[in-house]
Structures are given as C-alpha cells and as structure tokens.
Amino acid sequence: MELSMAVRKRLGDFDLAADFTTSGEAIGVFGQSGCGKSTLVSLLAGLSQPEEGEIWLDGDCLYSSSRRIDLPPQRRRVGIVFQNACLFPHLSVEANLLYGYRRCAPEHRRIDFKTLIGVLRLEELLKRGVNRLSGGERQRVALGRAILANPRLLLMDEPLSALDDSLKFQIITYLKSASEEFRIPYLFISHSLIEVRLMTEKVLAVAGGRIAGQMTPEELARQRMGQSQVGYINLLDVELKRRLGGMYAYGWGDTELFVSAGDDAPRAVFELSSRDIILFKKHPEAISARNLLKCTVLDTFPSGNKVGVELGCGGRKLVAEVVVQAADELAIQARSEIYAVIKAASFRRLG
Amino acid sequence: MLSLTPADFDAIALSIKVAAVATALSLPLGFLYAYVLTYLNFRGKVVLEVLVNLPLTLPPVVIGYLLLISLGKNGFLAPLCDLLGLNLIFTWKAAVLASAVVGFPLLVRSIRIGMEGIDRQLIQASRTLGARSIDTLFTVILPLSVHGILAGSSLMLARSLGEFGATIIIAGNIPGVTQTIPLAIYEYASSPGSERAALALCLVAVALSVLVLFCHEALGSRLSRRD
Numbered sequence: 001m002e003l004s005m006a007v008r009k010r011l012g013d014f015d016l017a018a019d020f021t022t023s024g025e026a027i028g029v030f031g032q033s034g035c036g037k038s039t040l041v042s043l044l045a046g047l048s049q050p051e052e053g054e055i056w057l058d059g060d061c062l063y064s065s066s067r068r069i070d071l072p073p074q075r076r077r078v079g080i081v082f083q084n085a086c087l088f089p090h091l092s093v094e095a096n097l098l099y100g101y102r103r104c105a106p107e108h109r110r111i112d113f114k115t116l117i118g119v120l121r122l123e124e125l126l127k128r129g130v131n132r133l134s135g136g137e138r139q140r141v142a143l144g145r146a147i148l149a150n151p152r153l154l155l156m157d158e159p160l161s162a163l164d165d166s167l168k169f170q171i172i173t174y175l176k177s178a179s180e181e182f183r184i185p186y187l188f189i190s191h192s193l194i195e196v197r198l199m200t201e202k203v204l205a206v207a208g209g210r211i212a213g214q215m216t217p218e219e220l221a222r223q224r225m226g227q228s229q230v231g232y233i234n235l236l237d238v239e240l241k242r243r244l245g246g247m248y249a250y251g252w253g254d255t256e257l258f259v260s261a262g263d264d265a266p267r268a269v270f271e272l273s274s275r276d277i278i279l280f281k282k283h284p285e286a287i288s289a290r291n292l293l294k295c296t297v298l299d300t301f302p303s304g305n306k307v308g309v310e311l312g313c314g315g316r317k318l319v320a321e322v323v324v325q326a327a328d329e330l331a332i333q334a335r336s337e338i339y340a341v342i343k344a345a346s347f348r349r350l351g
Numbered sequence: 352m353l354s355l356t357p358a359d360f361d362a363i364a365l366s367i368k369v370a371a372v373a374t375a376l377s378l379p380l381g382f383l384y385a386y387v388l389t390y391l392n393f394r395g396k397v398v399l400e401v402l403v404n405l406p407l408t409l410p411p412v413v414i415g416y417l418l419l420i421s422l423g424k425n426g427f428l429a430p431l432c433d434l435l436g437l438n439l440i441f442t443w444k445a446a447v448l449a450s451a452v453v454g455f456p457l458l459v460r461s462i463r464i465g466m467e468g469i470d471r472q473l474i475q476a477s478r479t480l481g482a483r484s485i486d487t488l489f490t491v492i493l494p495l496s497v498h499g500i501l502a503g504s505s506l507m508l509a510r511s512l513g514e515f516g517a518t519i520i521i522a523g524n525i526p527g528v529t530q531t532i533p534l535a536i537y538e539y540a541s542s543p544g545s546e547r548a549a550l551a552l553c554l555v556a557v558a559l560s561v562l563v564l565f566c567h568e569a570l571g572s573r574l575s576r577r578d
Contacts, residue, residue, distance in 0.1 A: 047475050073478040074486075086476040090494040099490075103481030149480045 001025060001153055001185035007043055007053030007063075016040070016050075016209040026179065028200035028217060029189040036209040037189045041157050044187075045080055046073035057153060077108070079151030079184075083158040085138035087130040093141050094126040100149025108150045111182050119181050120144045120174055136167040140174055147182055154186040160195055169269075169351025172198055193221055194233060194271070194350075225274060225321055226304020232274035232319045235350070240266050247290065247344055254314035258290035259347045269350040276346035277320035279309065280339040281330050290344040293318075297336045300327065307332070311340060353551040361527050362535040363555055369443060369531055370511035373450035374504050377458055381503065382496070384455075385462035386488065390474075407456045411516025414452055418445075418521045445522035446529050450511035457510055458503040465499015466492060497574060505567035509560055532556050 004021040016036040031037050042048045044055060046062065049070060055063040057078070062071050079100070087096050101113065117123055120140050125133065133141065139159060146154055156175070160168045176199070179186060188199045196203055197217040205212040205220060215223070225232040238250035238257060248262025250270075259270065284292070295311035295318065302308070307327040311318045320340060322332070332338065355363075384403060388396070406414055421428045422439055432439060439445045469492060477487045515533040522529035524538060532552055539549035 042475075045475075045479050047478065072483070073475075074481045074483050076479075077481075078479060080476065080479045082472055082476065084472070086470065086472045088473060088477070088491060099477070099482075100480030103486070145480065151479075 001027075002056075002058055003027075003044075003153070003187075004056040005040075005044070005053070007050035007055060009039060009043060009048070009050045011039065014039075014209060016043075018206075018209075018211050020204060020211045020214065022202065022204060022214060024202045025183070025185045026200045026202070027185075027187050028196040028203035029187055029206060030191070030193065030196045030203050030220060031206035031212075032191055035206045037191075037206055038157060039209075040206070041080065041155050041187075041189060044153075045078045045155060046071060046076045074103070077150070077152045079146035079149050079154045081139075081142050081146050081154065081156045081159045083161050085135075085142040085162075087133075087138055087141055087145070089130055091130070092126070093122070093128050093130055093133070096130060096141055097122070097126075097145050097148055100145055104148075104150045111148060111150055113148065115181070116144055116148055116178075119178055135163050136171060139163065139171055143171075143175065143178060147178060147184060151184060154184050155189065156186055156199075157189045158191070159188075160190070160192070166351050168195070175199065193217075193224065193228075194235075197221060197235065222301055222303060222308055222319070224303070225308050225319070226302075226306040230273050230275070231321055232303075232308060234272040234274065234318055236270045236272055236316075236347070238268055238270060240264070240268070252314065253316035255293060255316070257342075257347070258344045260344045261347060261349050263349075270347040271350055272318075272342065272347055274308065274319050274321040276342060277318065278341045279320055279322060279326075279330060279332070280341060283339055284341065287341055288343075289341045291340075291342040293340045293342070295338050295340050297332055297334055297338055299334055300332060309338075311338065313340070353547055353554065355551055355555070356548070358526050358530075359535060359548070359552055359555075362530050362532050362552070363559075365443060365446075365529070366512055366531040366533075367559070369446045369450055369514075370508050373447045373454060373511045374458075374508045376447070377451045377455055377507060378500070378504065381455060381458040381507075382462055382493070382500065385459050385466055385496075385499075386492065388459070389463055389466040390492075403459050404456050406453050411449075411453055411514070412520060415449055415517030415520030418448065418452065418517065422521070440521060441523045441525065441529060443522065443529055446514075446518045446531060449517035449521050450514045453514055453517055454507035454510040457506040461503030461506060462496055462499040465496040465502070468499075469495045498571065501567065501570055501574070505563055509563045512556065512559055512563070532559075 002023040006019040009016045016039050018040060029037050029040065043050055052065040054061065061069050062076050063069060088099065120143065122140060122144055125137055125141065130138065160171055163171060188196065190196050200217055202214065203217050203220050204214055221232055236252055238252045241249045241251050241256065248259050250257045250259055250262065293313050295313040297309055298312045298317065299310040300307055305324060306321045307324055309320045309322060309332055311320060318340065388400060420426050422432060423429065439448060473491055474487055477491045482490065513533055518531060519534060524530055524534045532555065536549050536552045539545040539552065
C-alpha cells in the first residue's frame with residue numbers, strides 16, 4: 001500500500017497540515033489526544049474535506065482540490081474500525097457483518113464470510129442482537145464487518161482504547177491473525193506506544209497537527225524513553241519452565257528469569273521498564289533482586305538527559321537506561337561487559 | 352342517558368378519516384423535512400426552520416384564512432389545484448389540508464429529536480462500508496428514527512382529531528361532509544338544549560385521544576423491548 005497525503009484543514013483554532021508519503025502494510029499513526037490523528041482518519045476516509053490538498057492511495061486520486069476530485073466515502077474503499085465499535089443497533093450481528101459485504105462490488109469480494117467467522121470466532125454470536133455483546137465481542141464484530149467490506153485500506157482508529165487491559169491483548173491477537181490471514185494493509189491509530197509497537201512496522205508520529213516524522217516503532221520508543229514517565233518498555237516473550245515457591249521461572253532466550261507475577265500459562269509476554277534495570281560494572285556480591293544477568297553492551301543511544309543502553313543477553317535484547325553521569329562513571333560503551341539486576345516484582349504481565 | 356345520533360357517528364368517522372389521511376400524507380414529507388434540517392447544512396436553512404414552526408405559533412384561524420385565500424379562485428395556489436384537478440375548498444380534503452398544516456410542525460419536531468439522537472459515527476460507519484447517502488438514509492437513519500416517527504405520528508394524529516380553527520374556515524361546517532367532532536361540538540354548544548349531545552361527543556373525543564396515546568405508549572415500549 002502506498003499512501004500520499006498533502007492536506008490542510010482548519011477546525012476552529014486547530015490547524016492540521018499533513019504532508020507525507022508512506023508505504024507498507026502495517027503503519028502506525030501515533031500521537032497524543034487532540035494532535036490531529038482522528039482528523040487525518042476522517043479526511044482519508046472522505047468523511048470530511050480538507051480546505052486544500054491531495055490524497056493519493058495506491059496510484060488513485062481520492063481527493064484533489066486543484067483537480068476538483070473528491071471521491072465519496074463509499075467509493076474510496078477505505079474501511080474504519082472505530083473506538084466504540086459503532087455496530088448498527090437495529091441489526092443482528094450477522095446483518096452487521098454483511099452490511100459492507102453486500103455493498104461491495106462482486107469483483108472486489110475476495111474475503112469469504114465463513115473464513116472470517118472462523119478467524120474471528122464469531123459463530124456463536126451471529127444470531128444475537130448487538131446490544132447483548134460484551135465490549136470485546138463488539139470490537140471483534142466491528143473488525144469483521146470492516147474486513148468483509150473488502151477495503152483496500154483499513155483504518156483502525158483507537159480500536160482498543162475503550163477496552164480494559166486484559167481484553168486489549170486478546171483483541172490484538174485477533175487483529176494480528178486477521179491481518180495476516182486477509183492481507184489488508186492498515187493504519188493503526190493510537191496514543192499508546194505499546195499498542196503501536198505490537199501492531200505496526202512503521203510509525204508516523206503526529207504532533208500539533210503536523211507529521212513529526214516517520215520511523216520504526218523501536219526508534220520511536222527509544223526516542224521517547226527520556227521524556228516518558230515509564231521509560232522504555234521492554235517486551236519479553238517468555239516460556240514457563242517451572243514454579244519456585246511463590247515465584248515462576250521463565251525461559252527467555254538462553255536466560256532464565258524469575259518473576260513474581262507469573263501464572264500457569266505456558267507462554268506469556270511481560271513488560272519491563274528500562275528504569276527497573278540496575279547496571280553493575282562488576283559482579284555484585286550479594287543482592288536481594290532475583291535476576292542477575294550477565295550482558296554485553298550492544299549499543300548506547302541518547303534520549304533526553306538519559307542514556308539508553310542496549311544489552312545483549314542470552315541471544316535476546318534488553319534496553320536499560322542510566323543518567324548521563326552514570327554512563328560516564330561506568331564507562332559504558334559498545335562491547336563492554338556489564339551486569340543487569342532486575343527484581344522479580346518488576347515484571348508486569350501484558351493482558 | 353348520553354347517546355349519539357347518526358350525524359354524530361358521521362362526524363366521528365370523518366374525524367378519524369381526516370386525521371389518519373393527514374398524518375399518512377405528511378409522514379414522508381415530514382421525514383424528509385426533518386432529515387434536511389438535521390443533516391444538511393446550507394444557506395437559508397433558518398428560513399426552513401422558521402417556516403416549519405410557524406403553524407405552531409400562528410392562530411389556526413389565521414392559517415385557515417391564509418389557506419383559503421391562497422387556494423381560492425384568485426389565490427396563487429389555484430392554478431396548481433386546477434392542474435391537479437383538485438377542488439379542495441369546503442370538502443373533506445380541505446379538512447385534511449388544514450390538519451396537515453397545523454400538525455406538521457409537531458411531526459417534524461419529534462422526528463428531528465429522534466434523528467438528533469442517532470450517533471453520527473453510525474452514519475459515518477455505513478458510508479465507509481459502501482453505502483451511498485440515500486442508502487444510509489433508508490437502512491440506518493430511518494430504522495433508528497422509528498421512535499421519533501412514532502411519537503410524531505401520534506402527536507399529529509391527536510392534534511388532527513382536535514383541529515378546529517383552520518378547518519372551519521377552509522372546510523366549513525357541513526354535517527356529513529366536513530363536520531368533524533370539534534365542529535359538531537361547536538354547533539351543539541351554540542344551540543340551546545344540546546348540552547347532553549355536546550357532552551356525549553366530548554366523551555368520544557376524550558376516549559379517542561386516550562386511545563391514541565395508549566397505542567403510542569404500547570408501541571413505544573414494544574420497540575424499546577426489541578432494542
């Protein structure tokens with residue numbers, strides 16, 4: 001998918017001026033509330049019109065003020081998954097799902113209803129009224145409805161924001177499996193860095209109605225480490241090995257991690273803030289923390305008044321942060337050896 | 352003992368007929384009018400707003416008189432009536448017109464309140480799912496306005512059953528032809544010794560109004576249960 005937008009839109013005091021070209025299959029649009037993300041979505045879908053500019057999608061002009069082109073929403077084939085599902089309350093789940101499918105030209109119908117029902121596990125919901133669905137079920141139906149309209153681009157506008165944490169990660173699994181199965185390129189709009197990192201391979205950072213830059217989610221996370229209150233969030237994909245009294249031992253690459261907040265599920269993803277990692281130049285004698293990892297410094301990067309330290313550990317990577325003075329004192333540089341200490345209670349389970 | 356004469360039964364039947372026809376004819380127009388006021392933005396919209404609410408504030412007699420002079424022989428609507436082969440004045444159709452004009456603002460207001468309660472994102476969702484605006488109108492806006500349409504129709508029906516001022520001017524008070532319940536009561540009330548007959552018709556009017564309101568409540572709660 002290749003998208004190019006050069007638009008200007010004024011809404012009261014707010015002025016959106018976006019000028020970018022991007023390509024890819026899973027693109028994030030990241031920014032704080034009120035930065036212009038949703039305006040961008042509505043311009044792209046044709047739900048509102050810019051004052052001037054052009055919008056091109058895969059070589060087709062969707063909007064051009066100079067050429068007086070403005071394709072109506074139903075001809076753009078740009079689907080939206082809204083934050084609040086927006087299911088039609090007067091229709092059953094099945095009728096909601098088929099709403100877009102029935103209006104899609106037969107030559108564009110490449111997604112099969114039954115396959116979709118299977119991927120999103122909707123069989124049991126089909127005959128229900130949409131008012132008797134839970135939040136997570138509603139969002140799954142909304143996703144299914146948008147996919148069945150066979151769009152060439154799917155806009156997911158904060159689709160997880162209305163859900164609680166545990167549901168969020170369930171829905172992410174569905175979003176990922178659906179996008180892998182049906183190969184519909186998407187823009188994932190969110191103010192959550194974690195969501196953007198889990199869902200996308202490239203990010204447009206939006207701030208104050210402007211596109212502040214295009215980067216990988218990893219670059220964005222590192223850039224924001226210094227100013228973020230939670231630092232850089234490491235996402236650790238682990239496998240349960242054994243239980244140890246009140247703790248759980250997980251395999252992470254070649255390393256074993258001791259975690260307090262584990263459970264009996266065989267696989268899990270844990271968050272670990274870069275601020276919860278303490279670095280030692282030499283092996284510390286006796287420590288209360290349960291995890292002492294011998295690491296190699298792979299790289300260092302500045303972020304605000306902090307220095308990010310990328311550590312290699314048992315074939316995996318970890319990002320820790322230290323203040324500039326500490327980095328100088330410890331003489332942290334690439335290829336040096338270092339010890340990372342992490343308390344078992346510092347790991348937070350995702351989902 | 353209160354009893355009804357054959358002429359009273361004629362008046363009751365005519366009242367019901369006039370109110371039902373006026374409401375049925377106004378419904379599609381009222382729906383479109385409410386749609387235009389709710390969803391479209393254009394210059395001069397305020398004129399349409401004032402125009403639709405005017406019958407609410409004008410005395411019905413004024414409306415009746417204005418209709419009479421516009422539909423009369425030299426009125427500006429006379430050529431249109433001639434073209435359509437319609438002879439309205441002093442027929443039951445004139446009573447329908449009077450009821451339609453007087454009840455229209457109530458209908459439009461109720462439908463509009465219903466439409467304004469529809470989440471705009473539902474409309475946007477339907478557009479991005481491939482629906483043209485007319486498709487969205489019939490598959491999303493219309494079904495979600497049902498409560499408003501029902502409320503508006505009941506109000507208009509009840510208002511039409513009681514329409515007097517405009518009707519007596521434009522349709523006259525001809526027993527068996529244009530005499531509806533309120534006109535019959537007026538006639539009884541102005542002739543001595545007919546108090547009981549007037550009272551009987553008053554009770555019928557009350558019963559009809561209560562029936563309309565009951566039906567409205569019953570249908571409304573059925574729709575709510577379905578939701």
